[in-house]
Amino acid sequence: MHLMSAPITTEDLRQRILNKDPLALSRLITLVENHRPGYDTMLDKLYPHTGNSLRIGITGPPGAGKSTLVYQLAKSYRQQGKTVGILACDPTSPFSGGALLGDRVRMHEVADDPEVFIRSVASRDSLGGLSATTNEVALLFEAYGFDIILLETVGVGQAEVDVMHCADTVVVAIVPQSGDVVQAMKAGLMEIADVFCINKSDQPGANLAEQSLQQLLSLTMRDFSNPIVQTVASKGEGIVALNEAVEKHQAYLGSDGQLRRRQERMQKMLKQSVEIRLQQNLWDEAGNTLLEKFSIEVTAKQRPPFAAVDHLLNQVTPTS
C-alpha cells in the first residue's frame, strides 16, 4: 500500500487534511496533542483555512446527560446536511476514563457516519492544560472544514470553564433538581452560559428549575436574555428548540460580537502559548538541576528563598 511504502511528512498530512482525509486529521491531532516538533509551523500554515466553523460548547454537572445531548445535536445537524466534529474534553483524572468510554458507546450511530468525527482530548500528558489543547485541536477541526464543532466537557471545574472559552456559544445543561442550579452557579457556569438546557425535563421539577433559573438570571444585568430550553435528550425531545436557541444567541452576537469573542479567545490562546514556551525554556535539564540544588540549600537555610528565585530567573533572562 502507498501509505506503508512512502514516509508520510507533516506537509503531506497538511495537504490531506484540507482534502478531508480523516486519517490525516487523526494523525495531526496526535502531533498537536503531544506538541511534537513542527506542530506550531503546521498550525500556522493551516491557519488561513480556519475560522469557518460554529463551535458549540456543552458543559454542566455530571449526570446532566451531556453526552446524549451531544449525540442528539450531532444527529440533528447531520439531518440539516452539516458536517460535525465532536471533541470530548477530559481533564486529568484517572477515574473518568472509564465513564467517558462508556458514554462513547452510545455514539455508535453518529460515529458510523463518515461526516461525523469524534475525538477525546485529555490534559493528562498534554502541555499547557486542557483548554490550550482543545483550542489547537479545534483549529485542526476547522481546517478540515466541519460546519459544526461540538466541544463537550466531562466534569465541572476550572479546566472545563476554560475549555468553554473556546466556544462561540456555550450550552449549560442541568437536570431538574434545585441542587443542580446551585451547583452550576457555584462552579462559575452562570457567567459563561449563553443557553441553558434543562435536560431530563420529564422528571419532576423541570418547571420549577426553569423558574429558579429565570429568577437568578433576572438578578444579573444582561444584554442578552439567555434562552432556557427543556429537553429529554434520551428521547430526542426539545433538540429542535435547542438548535434554535443556539441560533438565537448567534444572531444576538452578530458578526461584531462574534469577532470580539474570537479576539478574546485568541488573546487567551496567545498568552497561554507564550507562558508554556517560557516554562519549557525555564525547566529544561539545567533549570531543573539548579532548582533541585537550590531547594536543598534553601531548606538547609544555606540560601534565602527569594535570593534563589532571583538567581533562577537570571539564568533564563540574563539581560533583565
Add this chain to the structure above:
Amino acid sequence: MHLMSAPITTEDLRQRILNKDPLALSRLITLVENHRPGYDTMLDKLYPHTGNSLRIGITGPPGAGKSTLVYQLAKSYRQQGKTVGILACDPTSPFSGGALLGDRVRMHEVADDPEVFIRSVASRDSLGGLSATTNEVALLFEAYGFDIILLETVGVGQAEVDVMHCADTVVVAIVPQSGDVVQAMKAGLMEIADVFCINKSDQPGANLAEQSLQQLLSLTMRDFSNPIVQTVASKGEGIVALNEAVEKHQAYLGSDGQLRRRQERMQKMLKQSVEIRLQQNLWDEAGNTLLEKFSIEVTAKQRPPFAAVDHLLNQVTPTS
C-alpha cells in the same frame, strides 16, 4: 501614640514580629498577600527564624465540619501550652465569603486567647494563587514562633490540594456517608491524606465509612498505614485520638522524612515564585499592549498565531 507619630518601616515590623507582636504580624501578612515592594527581601531576612512550627493541614468536602475540627484542635493544643496560628485558605469564590465568616463566629472562644492568631487568605487578588500566598504567610507565622500552624481549606479543588502540600501532616475530614468517601477520592484527597478523620461519627454509618476507607487504603501500596480517627468535633469527642494520629504520622516521617517533604515543598515554592515573576515581567504594560494588538491581527488572519507567540517571546527573552 507612638504608633501614629513615627512612620513604621518594614524593618521595624520585622523586629517586632520576632518579639511576637500580633499587630506587626498582621501588617506583614497584608504586605506579603499583596506582594508590596520589599516583601521578598523581608521574607528572606526572616527566613532563618522559620521552620520550627508543625504545620497541620485540614481539608475535606464541604459540610465535613472542618472549622469545628480546627477550633477543637486549637483548643487542645492550647491546653498543652502550645501557641497556635490558624490560616483559613479560601480560593477565589464570590460565594464562599459569607460561609467562611459564619464559621469564624464559632471561633470566638479561641480567638479571644492572645496565644491564638486567626487569619483568612484568599487568592482573589493575590498573585500566584492560593498555595503561594499560603506558603508565604505560613513563613511569617513560623517567624512569629507559633508551635502549631493549622492550615484549613474551605472547599475541595485543585487549589486546596495544592495548599495541602504546604503542610507537614494532612488530615482529610469526611462525614459518615459513603458518598463522601467517593467524593474525597475523586478530588484527589486520598493521595495527599496522612490521617483520615471521620467527623460527625455519631451519625449512622461511621463504622461502615471506616471499613470502606480501610478497604480503599489496602488497595494502594503504602509504607505508612494511615490512621483513621472517628470524631464528633461539635462535642469535642475524639480530638485526643486525632492529636495522637498526627503525632503518629510525624513519628513515622522522622526527621529524614520531614526534611524530604520540606525540600519538595520548597521546590514547588521556588518554581512557582520564578514563574510568577516571569509572568509579571512578561505582561507589563508594553507586553499587554503587544498581546492585544497581535490578538486582533491574528483573528483578522493578518498574522499566524505561533509566529505571534514567537514574536512575543522574543520581547522578553531577547537572547534566546
